[in-house]
Amino acid sequence: MNNKAQLHTLEGLGAAVLMTLTILAITQSTMIVTPQNALAVDVQLEQMSSDALAVLDIASMASVQYNLTECIASWDMAEPTYPTGNLDNLDTALSYLLPGILYNVDLAYTKSGNLNVEKVIINGPPSTNAVVARRYVTLTNQTVNNMGGGWSLQDDELRVVEVRMTAWKV
Amino acid sequence: MMDEKGQIAVDFLLGISLFLIALTFTVQFIPGMFMSGTAGESSLDYTAYRTATVLVEDTGWWGNSTSSGTDWETQPSNMMRIGLAADDEPKSKLTNSPNLLSKAKIEQFMLVNENTLIENLGLYNNVDNTHFSYGYNISINQEGVPLVLNSTAIMRGKPTPLDREVSKITRVVLVETGTVAVLKGSELTGEIASEAIINVTGPFEENITIQIRNLNGANHSFLNAVVDNVTLTPSSDYTIYKKTGWTDLPLNGSLTSTDLICLNLDHNRFNLSQDYKLELRFSNVTLDPGPPFIRYNNHSSPLYEPAYLTVEVWQ
Numbered sequence: 001m002n003n004k005a006q007l008h009t010l011e012g013l014g015a016a017v018l019m020t021l022t023i024l025a026i027t028q029s030t031m032i033v034t035p036q037n038a039l040a041v042d043v044q045l046e047q048m049s050s051d052a053l054a055v056l057d058i059a060s061m062a063s064v065q066y067n068l069t070e071c072i073a074s075w076d077m078a079e080p081t082y083p084t085g086n087l088d089n090l091d092t093a094l095s096y097l098l099p100g101i102l103y104n105v106d107l108a109y110t111k112s113g114n115l116n117v118e119k120v121i122i123n124g125p126p127s128t129n130a131v132v133a134r135r136y137v138t139l140t141n142q143t144v145n146n147m148g149g150g151w152s153l154q155d156d157e158l159r160v161v162e163v164r165m166t167a168w169k170v
Numbered sequence: 171m172m173d174e175k176g177q178i179a180v181d182f183l184l185g186i187s188l189f190l191i192a193l194t195f196t197v198q199f200i201p202g203m204f205m206s207g208t209a210g211e212s213s214l215d216y217t218a219y220r221t222a223t224v225l226v227e228d229t230g231w232w233g234n235s236t237s238s239g240t241d242w243e244t245q246p247s248n249m250m251r252i253g254l255a256a257d258d259e260p261k262s263k264l265t266n267s268p269n270l271l272s273k274a275k276i277e278q279f280m281l282v283n284e285n286t287l288i289e290n291l292g293l294y295n296n297v298d299n300t301h302f303s304y305g306y307n308i309s310i311n312q313e314g315v316p317l318v319l320n321s322t323a324i325m326r327g328k329p330t331p332l333d334r335e336v337s338k339i340t341r342v343v344l345v346e347t348g349t350v351a352v353l354k355g356s357e358l359t360g361e362i363a364s365e366a367i368i369n370v371t372g373p374f375e376e377n378i379t380i381q382i383r384n385l386n387g388a389n390h391s392f393l394n395a396v397v398d399n400v401t402l403t404p405s406s407d408y409t410i411y412k413k414t415g416w417t418d419l420p421l422n423g424s425l426t427s428t429d430l431i432c433l434n435l436d437h438n439r440f441n442l443s444q445d446y447k448l449e450l451r452f453s454n455v456t457l458d459p460g461p462p463f464i465r466y467n468n469h470s471s472p473l474y475e476p477a478y479l480t481v482e483v484w485q
Contacts, residue, residue, distance in 0.1 A: 019189060043219065044339060051342035054269050055476060062350040062381055063474045065413050065430055092415040097342050097476060 049133035074147035214337035228253030243278035348376035355385035359460030
């Protein structure tokens, strides 16, 4: 028998559990992610960007000439050369909704098992506080043919395209 | 040497000191962990963001002991939540149409009692259970000026003060501003081949829009519009334009079959509860003979136009 101060196994375990619980209780109850002032600008920009894509997507034919799906369907599949994009109807619609904001638009889609990411609107290199907004559209051969695009889908084929917009303030 | 008293102290002291040091370190070096969410300017950011989100994405809700629904604009006294998002099925909780704002809801929003609005949208700071209202300004703007619905400019609250820090959130939305009938050229009929006849049943609160797509012809153009044998005056009674993107371009000269022709008619021309006969005269257009003629009211749907909803909040 050793009379010196010592923690026995069970007591040790008990102490460890108590400490862990205390830390958990503290962190769980007051852990609030506070947006810093610089973040508020990002929140606004992010909100505007995703709103612009959403609004363009849900707009009916009476509100806008071509909605997001139709704009994407009209793409001729050619890589643009800076500074001219090659999806003008999308560019016109977005620049109307986002005054004072610059953006690049990429399209991401899978074709025969490969992921393709293509640039369609290039407005220059994004600044450091750029944000990304995404929206998915589904293309059918009928939409593509109506819009005269170059997607060349089968009649029974659906293609889901991610519209990826990188937006930043100038 | 053997001592039976106070043996635990040294180990315990070491353990608890280590623990306290670790805890202090954690608290000091993880930013935001103990920062209160209700102090300072940042709570205004929350309030502005939350208010804009509730208004744009929520349909609102009303309820009493027997019934409930999202069409709170028809039941202002039983209103439980304010939200402006349009909803076709007021009895279901499932419809979700963020960014589409209903005209009826916006009009009712303008009539909601000031205190109810502040309570409902949480536009106050809660200090020891006493509510201090924030100053706020909520507006829907189109091309820089407040949108006008039913001759009311959509803006609530006070003018933004210049001497204080203001939190502002802007959302891009589609606002219901009136009605539109989208017609195909092939659907139009007339007694004369170049004259489309459309029956319109009044009255209307807002201007009505007729949109015609795929109107075929050779070097064809629009001549004029006639209501009940009275020729309308351009620009005061109606405007005609073609839609390109979101914007309206003036219609000059001849049309092509891909043009989206839009005719915006002044609602004062259709202000009685009766049938009106609207004739649209074109040249070089061959329409199918009628009757039957198109009835505007059977083809009309809400017209949504892009606008910006802005919420500004200050102490």
